[in-house]
Amino acid sequence: MNNSLKTRLTYCLSAAALFAGVHGNAQALTLGVDFAGSYTAASLGSIAGLPTPYGGLTLKAGSPNTLLIGGAANTDAGLIYELGVTRDAGNHIIGFTGSPTAIGTVGTYNDGGVTYGPGGVLFTSQWPVNKLGQTKPGSTAEDKVIDLAPLGVADSHAAINFVPAGFGGAGSMKLVSWAGGEWYNATYSPDGSGTFNIDSVTQIDLDLSTGAMDNLPGGPEGFVYIAAGNAGFTVNSLLVSEYSAGNVAAYDLDANGNPLLNTRRDFITGLVGAEGAAIDPVTGDFLFSTFGGANEVIVVQGFTVPVGVPEPTTLALLGLALAGLGFGRRQRAG
Numbered sequence: 001m002n003n004s005l006k007t008r009l010t011y012c013l014s015a016a017a018l019f020a021g022v023h024g025n026a027q028a029l030t031l032g033v034d035f036a037g038s039y040t041a042a043s044l045g046s047i048a049g050l051p052t053p054y055g056g057l058t059l060k061a062g063s064p065n066t067l068l069i070g071g072a073a074n075t076d077a078g079l080i081y082e083l084g085v086t087r088d089a090g091n092h093i094i095g096f097t098g099s100p101t102a103i104g105t106v107g108t109y110n111d112g113g114v115t116y117g118p119g120g121v122l123f124t125s126q127w128p129v130n131k132l133g134q135t136k137p138g139s140t141a142e143d144k145v146i147d148l149a150p151l152g153v154a155d156s157h158a159a160i161n162f163v164p165a166g167f168g169g170a171g172s173m174k175l176v177s178w179a180g181g182e183w184y185n186a187t188y189s190p191d192g193s194g195t196f197n198i199d200s201v202t203q204i205d206l207d208l209s210t211g212a213m214d215n216l217p218g219g220p221e222g223f224v225y226i227a228a229g230n231a232g233f234t235v236n237s238l239l240v241s242e243y244s245a246g247n248v249a250a251y252d253l254d255a256n257g258n259p260l261l262n263t264r265r266d267f268i269t270g271l272v273g274a275e276g277a278a279i280d281p282v283t284g285d286f287l288f289s290t291f292g293g294a295n296e297v298i299v300v301q302g303f304t305v306p307v308g309v310p311e312p313t314t315l316a317l318l319g320l321a322l323a324g325l326g327f328g329r330r331q332r333a334g
Helices: 003-019 312-324
Strands: 038-046 056-059 061-069 078-085 093-100 110-116 121-124 131-135 146-149 157-162 173-178 184-189 198-207 220-226 237-242 247-252 266-268 273-279 286-290 297-301 331-332
Touching: 038 093, 056 110, 056 220, 056 273, 056 286, 061 093, 061 110, 078 110, 110 273, 121 157, 131 157, 146 198, 157 273, 173 220, 220 286, 237 273, 247 273
Parallel strands: 110 157, 157 220, 198 331, 220 273
Antiparallel strands: 038 297, 056 061, 061 078, 078 093, 110 121, 121 131, 131 146, 157 173, 173 184, 184 198, 220 237, 237 247, 247 266, 273 286, 286 297
């Protein structure tokens, strides 16, 4: 086991000990005061046969009854696995079916970021090696791996997502590092082989008022975009899985799809190793995993069904447009 993984596991298991006995899976889920009346959170438990610790997760493109999730996260033996999910009469995910099956060799060093981007490419964050994997539809190995260190990304990249249609900055690629919480905008372009080059990476200052470069707190390990109009969200927002702090936090967004630090609110507290983040396209439910401790999947109901999800070609065109704007190396939110 490498020293970095050992540090994360020791931190997480120490926290787990504090919560042991509070909940059947060592989680004491508490919704924030702004959200408790509108949402419900429940653990789906651990996945039998999935190697621990868990990495990030998403629903498979074109097959929303199939979950993709990282196993043996943060190690060179890490892989992305797929398995079925079961749904209730309201189509909410309530459990798992079948055994997890590895997608070839995809997922080495997998971490919180497991998400689809333009062209149906699966993007996977690699921690602690500070790299980003890309897997084309139908591939059973990463088709491209980009070393993010030469682009200025702090050790180590942990999560990725793309700003959805209908949000400021739609189509933009956003990256975040653990443990420092450095937040980045990345411009990208097709490389001619079905994957993408990252042309530039710009760190974003998330609070203009301090005169310093301000990052996300809490050890971010996954994030998703939440549309205005959901209960408790009056503007387009971001949910962030805070691994180190054991929370999920909510933030308002600026006009470019970046979180505004001074708007942070607790969405869920009492977690152990919050990891990854995904939206169920069928119901709008928010799902995330946990790394270490209980190693489980948690689902939050109460969101509206997402609309206006961009086609992969739309995302690609948006990314090309953003690449042409020539952002500077440093930007500030706001």
